[in-house]
Amino acid sequence: MKPSLLVLISLNDASRAKVEAAFDVVYAPDVTQRTAAIAEHGETIRAVLTNGTNGLTAAEIDQMPQLEFVSALGAGYENLAIDHARSRGIVLANGAGTNDHCVADHAFALLLAAVRDVPQLDQATREGVLRDMLPMRPNVSGKRLGIVGLGNIGEKVARRGAGFDMDIGYHNRKPREGSALRYFDSLQGLAQWCDFLVVATPGGAGTRHLIGKAVLDALGPDGFVINVSRGSVVDTAALAEALAAGTIAGAGLDVYEGEPDPPEALLTLRNVVLTPHVGGRSPEAITASVDNFLGNARRHFAGEAVLTPL
Incomplete structure (x- = not known):
């Protein structure tokens, strides 16, 4: 039986x-x-x-x-x-370990889409808007990539970042043994240093709202945050305020508080790319x-x- x-x-x-x-x-x-x-x-x-x-x-x-x-x-x-x-x-x-590559791929898809403004450019193209009428967007290559949570997924994100000639740093509760990447014992220090902050830490009570106002302020007006971990890790209200005020440049989220419903505060913002928790699905x-x-x-x-x- x-x-x-x-x-x-x-x-x-x-x-x-x-x-x-x-x-x-x-x-x-x-x-x-x-x-x-x-x-x-x-x-x-x-x-x-x-x-x-x-x-x-x-x-x-x-x-x-x-x-x-x-x-x-x-x-x-x-x-x-x-x-x-x-x-x-x-x-x-x-x-x-079964979907790590898929999540890391998706993290970079969100990063590229948010930094290069891919959804908005797609819409502009469909509407016949010429490129000279659109703002230029920054490079991804050669920038500083910060990773929150250098586990299996974070490590694979780092490998992809190396392919884009990025300087890479990370924040964990303690340094990862054997890693040659730059370690930051302060999350705010990592955010202040990097251009792009990719969140790949586990969810749960211990990481709830780990990415809040102080971290977003440290990331700064040219910075982008990408979350492929759990929605609870990012303070949605603080993120919406930062995006609306230009405190940070943009965000890409595969996860968000209140799933399956996306946060209302983010839906009208043009500088955030949203996907419905599909990062690990292929x-x-x-x-x-x-x-x-x-x-x-x-x-x-x-x-x-x-x-x-x-």
């Missing part, structure tokens, strides 16, 4: 077929289905597949007495009740994430250690 798996995220047909080949699946990707599924099937659920945004609460865990394995599909797990799950002896895993990344989940699940139910534990 296949183990019973509760899926709390949307899966495409190919991914769902792979998962259903290995599990007896209870598919509940929205809030209403989720509540009903846990009430009806909670007694038999042995595994849960979720993500950092959807998470899994302590109360939900308590409704699943046979639960023994929980995985986030991607790298994020900020809304997963980790301590409570561990107190129950539940094995926890995530999809670390056919290659989704395939790798699902395969990673299935590999971890097979190992767990065979009595072996998972490959990407939390």
Whole structure:
């Protein structure tokens, strides 16, 4: 008999077929289905597949007495009740490393789009506006790139920055062992030094509004901020004020507070590029994430250690 798996995220047909080949699946990707599924099937659920945004609460865990394995599909797990799950002896895993290249690609797409004003130029072209009537935009190459969070994604952003002949610095809680990149122990110091600030740090209470007024002021009127981490890391009100006042030059956001609804304060601003939390989504990344989940699940139910534990 296949183990019973509760899926709390949307899966495409190919991914769902792979998962259903290995599990007896209870598919509940929205809030209403989720509540009903846990009430009806909670007694038999042995595994849960979720993500950092959807998470899994302590109360939900308590409704699943046979639960023994929980995985986030991607790298994020900020809304997963980790301590409570561990107190129950539940094995926890995530999809670390499966979509890093995709997110780093998207960070640079946002950076290029924001700095070179690609959305506005596209619209101007469609309206027949000649280039001589448009403001010139700055180079990306040869500038200073600051990275907040030099983890796997941040490191890949740095590699891409090197391809653009950038000087690269970063801020972590402590220097990353073995990194030759310039370390800033102050986030404001990094923001003051760099032209472009890419945010790739994990979400959660510890990083909430890490990028606020003081950091944006330090970034300055020629600076750009790009966020591919979690919406909670950037103070939306402070960002909207900085963009409107010209305190910073522009922003590119794949994530934002209040998802899935984009912040109203940003929608009318021409110097921000918005995408709907798709930085980690590509056919290659989704395939790798699902395969990673299935590999971890097979190992767990065979009595072996998972490959990407939390």
